[in-house]
Amino acid sequence: MAKLKLCVLISGRGSNLQSLIDACADDAYPAEISLVVSNIDGVQGLARAKTAGIPTTVISHMDFKSRDSFDASLREAIERFDVDLLCLAGFMRILSDGFVEYWKDRLINIHPSLLPEFRGLDVQQRAIDAGVDKSGCTVHFVRPEMDTGPIIVQAQVPVLRGDTAADLTARILVKEHVIYPMAVKLIAEDRVDIKNEQVLIDGNGAPEGGFSPLTIY
Ligand code: GAR
Numbered sequence: 001m002a003k004l005k006l007c008v009l010i011s012g013r014g015s016n017l018q019s020l021i022d023a024c025a026d027d028a029y030p031a032e033i034s035l036v037v038s039n040i041d042g043v044q045g046l047a048r049a050k051t052a053g054i055p056t057t058v059i060s061h062m063d064f065k066s067r068d069s070f071d072a073s074l075r076e077a078i079e080r081f082d083v084d085l086l087c088l089a090g091f092m093r094i095l096s097d098g099f100v101e102y103w104k105d106r107l108i109n110i111h112p113s114l115l116p117e118f119r120g121l122d123v124q125q126r127a128i129d130a131g132v133d134k135s136g137c138t139v140h141f142v143r144p145e146m147d148t149g150p151i152i153v154q155a156q157v158p159v160l161r162g163d164t165a166a167d168l169t170a171r172i173l174v175k176e177h178v179i180y181p182m183a184v185k186l187i188a189e190d191r192v193d194i195k196n197e198q199v200l201i202d203g204n205g206a207p208e209g210g211f212s213p214l215t216i217y
Contacts, residue, residue, distance in 0.1 A: 008020060009074075011043065011091050014046070015090075015177065029181075030185060034054075059074055091109075112135075113136070117135075120147060152183045198213075
């Protein structure tokens, strides 16, 4: 079967990109990365892509007057390659509604909280401040409203007494590196459907009262 072709969008360190690069290094993994795009030059994620021999493009949002013109340039750059699925991996730009609609159901994101809890920024500190006893990460399809969209996989971690934001971030990141390649694999294997804005995996939705059809611990 042909491999699913990915474009990974980053803005920084690229550790989630690395988890996808590592997964794709296995011949049996059903996806491959066609392109890495960063909106910031010189970031570690670009070096990771180059080391892996993956084409990279930098499209700096600073060079554009509007979000729409930035997104148009992004779209043009992506369409020069064969891409089936866009993966946001620490990409810290909000995409225009038009861009999100164009890539609807072919655009996924990883976020370091148990969505729908804690959308937006600084979520680990906010989780600690809220006194929750568990947090985690979510891979979801992207919709125009930030950090919303059908959830594919979540992983849970405990929030421990005395945790700093750095402690919790590190604990969550370990799980991010597990669930991002897992979600991409499920999509590549054609096991993921969206019905009424809920993900079904092999035809099964989230358990009663839950948001994610697949949660790992
Ligand atoms: C990750 O923790 C990712 O979940 C988060 O940025 C980090 C990027 O790390 N993304 C968001 O907060 C998006 N809302 P990485 O560059 O090492 O993959």
